Amino acid sequence: MEETQIGVVLTGAGAVGFALLNVVERSFTSLRVVAVGDSRGFVVNHPGFSWPQVHEILQHKASGNTITSWDLADGTERAEALLPLVEDLAHAESKVFGNYIVVDCTSSQATAPALLRAKQCGFGVVMANKLPLSLTTEVYNNLVFDAAGTRSPLVQYEATVGAGLPVVNTLKRIVASRDRIISVQGSFSGTIGYVLAEMNGGKTFSEALNAAHALGITEPDPRDDLSGADVARKMVILARELGFETETTSVEIEKLLPDAFLTLPVPVFLSKISELDPAAAVNHNASRLAYLGTITSTGALSIALEIVPRTSVFANTSSTENAMEVLTQWFPEPLVLRGTGAGIHSTAAALAADLAQIAAAFARC
Amino acid sequence: MEETQIGVVLTGAGAVGFALLNVVERSFTSLRVVAVGDSRGFVVNHPGFSWPQVHEILQHKASGNTITSWDLADGTERAEALLPLVEDLAHAESKVFGNYIVVDCTSSQATAPALLRAKQCGFGVVMANKLPLSLTTEVYNNLVFDAAGTRSPLVQYEATVGAGLPVVNTLKRIVASRDRIISVQGSFSGTIGYVLAEMNGGKTFSEALNAAHALGITEPDPRDDLSGADVARKMVILARELGFETETTSVEIEKLLPDAFLTLPVPVFLSKISELDPAAAVNHNASRLAYLGTITSTGALSIALEIVPRTSVFANTSSTENAMEVLTQWFPEPLVLRGTGAGIHSTAAALAADLAQIAAAFARC
Numbered sequence: 001m002e003e004t005q006i007g008v009v010l011t012g013a014g015a016v017g018f019a020l021l022n023v024v025e026r027s028f029t030s031l032r033v034v035a036v037g038d039s040r041g042f043v044v045n046h047p048g049f050s051w052p053q054v055h056e057i058l059q060h061k062a063s064g065n066t067i068t069s070w071d072l073a074d075g076t077e078r079a080e081a082l083l084p085l086v087e088d089l090a091h092a093e094s095k096v097f098g099n100y101i102v103v104d105c106t107s108s109q110a111t112a113p114a115l116l117r118a119k120q121c122g123f124g125v126v127m128a129n130k131l132p133l134s135l136t137t138e139v140y141n142n143l144v145f146d147a148a149g150t151r152s153p154l155v156q157y158e159a160t161v162g163a164g165l166p167v168v169n170t171l172k173r174i175v176a177s178r179d180r181i182i183s184v185q186g187s188f189s190g191t192i193g194y195v196l197a198e199m200n201g202g203k204t205f206s207e208a209l210n211a212a213h214a215l216g217i218t219e220p221d222p223r224d225d226l227s228g229a230d231v232a233r234k235m236v237i238l239a240r241e242l243g244f245e246t247e248t249t250s251v252e253i254e255k256l257l258p259d260a261f262l263t264l265p266v267p268v269f270l271s272k273i274s275e276l277d278p279a280a281a282v283n284h285n286a287s288r289l290a291y292l293g294t295i296t297s298t299g300a301l302s303i304a305l306e307i308v309p310r311t312s313v314f315a316n317t318s319s320t321e322n323a324m325e326v327l328t329q330w331f332p333e334p335l336v337l338r339g340t341g342a343g344i345h346s347t348a349a350a351l352a353a354d355l356a357q358i359a360a361a362f363a364r365c
Numbered sequence: 366m367e368e369t370q371i372g373v374v375l376t377g378a379g380a381v382g383f384a385l386l387n388v389v390e391r392s393f394t395s396l397r398v399v400a401v402g403d404s405r406g407f408v409v410n411h412p413g414f415s416w417p418q419v420h421e422i423l424q425h426k427a428s429g430n431t432i433t434s435w436d437l438a439d440g441t442e443r444a445e446a447l448l449p450l451v452e453d454l455a456h457a458e459s460k461v462f463g464n465y466i467v468v469d470c471t472s473s474q475a476t477a478p479a480l481l482r483a484k485q486c487g488f489g490v491v492m493a494n495k496l497p498l499s500l501t502t503e504v505y506n507n508l509v510f511d512a513a514g515t516r517s518p519l520v521q522y523e524a525t526v527g528a529g530l531p532v533v534n535t536l537k538r539i540v541a542s543r544d545r546i547i548s549v550q551g552s553f554s555g556t557i558g559y560v561l562a563e564m565n566g567g568k569t570f571s572e573a574l575n576a577a578h579a580l581g582i583t584e585p586d587p588r589d590d591l592s593g594a595d596v597a598r599k600m601v602i603l604a605r606e607l608g609f610e611t612e613t614t615s616v617e618i619e620k621l622l623p624d625a626f627l628t629l630p631v632p633v634f635l636s637k638i639s640e641l642d643p644a645a646a647v648n649h650n651a652s653r654l655a656y657l658g659t660i661t662s663t664g665a666l667s668i669a670l671e672i673v674p675r676t677s678v679f680a681n682t683s684s685t686e687n688a689m690e691v692l693t694q695w696f697p698e699p700l701v702l703r704g705t706g707a708g709i710h711s712t713a714a715a716l717a718a719d720l721a722q723i724a725a726a727f728a729r730c
Binding site: 023026028148151158164169173177178179318321329330331332333334335336337340346348350353356361363364 | 388391392393513515516518523529530531534535538539541542543544678683685686691694695696697698699700701702703704705710711713714715717718721722725726728729730
């Protein structure tokens, strides 16, 4: 059977996007790359870029240039932003392919309107970007559900929580089975995971945090990670999957830092964190530290630094490992999922599986 | 939006089928039960049984009667077997609903031709029954793939391995992502899991096996379980999911019993098993017993009793817990799935999620 070609738009051309395009080139014969862009704009080729061109563009970007400064070849053009690009692709004259999939690898909430428009146009949407789905319930609902109120098979976002671990899809199946959730608990933080893994290995809090900062694992201001905002977004997405109406503002977050540390300039903050070491110390013979998000049976969300026994699935996770434990009426022994839940390849794996699912849905209907 | 009604045919009306119908009654407003049957035959109602009728039939069966001896109400009839029933439902005059789903909760390979015919008719097929999918590669391929060579969304069988644990769907996503499998290892046995859990708790092999036999957890001849044939079927299904062409005859099974024990009459066998206790003993301070199936990167399949460290995910699983560990190119820290992988509710949960998936696929196309 002849494969129907599908056009792909990649926004957010960082390491994950590059890894994904390598998989697409090798294995997805039905996909053609139509546009690649970053926050400054896109380069577009309506019949699809050749793979040598895609490599040239990615090389250009990887060398420190913006995507849009790439020297346009014949038949390629520029687009300023995702929304007009989507409108353009949906327009009959420029619509070379029957279907398009927009892949969002940015970490910006600015893509939300364009993703909604893409979905309205009947395009597929794949997200590694957590921001759109953790905005208001209304944005989430409009992105995730179709007109009939069922989850659209054309919008996929497994990479938003736990990267390649099938966290979202496992919860989707539990919900579909009409089982009753008792609790969901998860360890889903990259940076905090690194710090705690080092502490579980014997380092003090300040040693671990300084090492993470020096390695570039944290944000320039490590407090952006330590705030728990990233984990809060993931927990909101999972709670919404379970059918709870909730917002990021209603997540109860245990602060990892005393208030006095929140307003210091970064260098002062870094020079003072060893003061926090005694409070952060833990008895390593019996227990481990884990930064856990919890969803209760009523949909209450909280995030806290918890001391877990060494036998817990949350003990001894490495910096790139995530874990989730789900208790339900029919799973009285918790359903446990654990593995590489961060990093380029695990994230690209989730995106690739989502792309495949949407391509299959297009092929069928 | 008006829901399109779908007719359900349940074959194998045991505890799992009953649990599933309870979920359907409570939560699946688009499904009507059209036929219920066991190995002796079916009772059929073309416009769909009322829920009180379904309860009457199940009650009748649970009281020790065959399904077909149920006193037929107005408009109900009998069918001898699944294949003619499927033909009848596919026939225009008796086709009340636009779509049908056949749910196979038997443990018989005799259903395979009828399931293939149901799929040909465009019906959905949901299996808890492992037998059809572990027959020849040809039967598997005809059941699982559609004409275009892609996996049909209308044939689902998560319950065949690990009951409600999303074992099959997790492997499907890994395959779809084009990741490369390094190894899959799993603990998927109910009866052997019970015996090993008791041994891990300190009992001898013979004490554990005798207890399981007395409780009715084993087959009347416990060697039917100890043969590993059940686990072999599950491993073949998983290997086929990964794209390997394999048959149950090519699984290398470590026998749990010496040859001399295989041909004894059951009572003699049971009286002699304490002779095996010394060989089966394990040092519980450092290690645990697990009966593990393994798939290598080349698709070689083996099943063996292994001594695992206490830190292994396969240590300390309870009798109803299953576990799987997948190593891939992109998951160098293994992807681990663990939880209730046996029992009525976990199995019914998998069937219900599969039903929901097929109903959604019908609704879209």
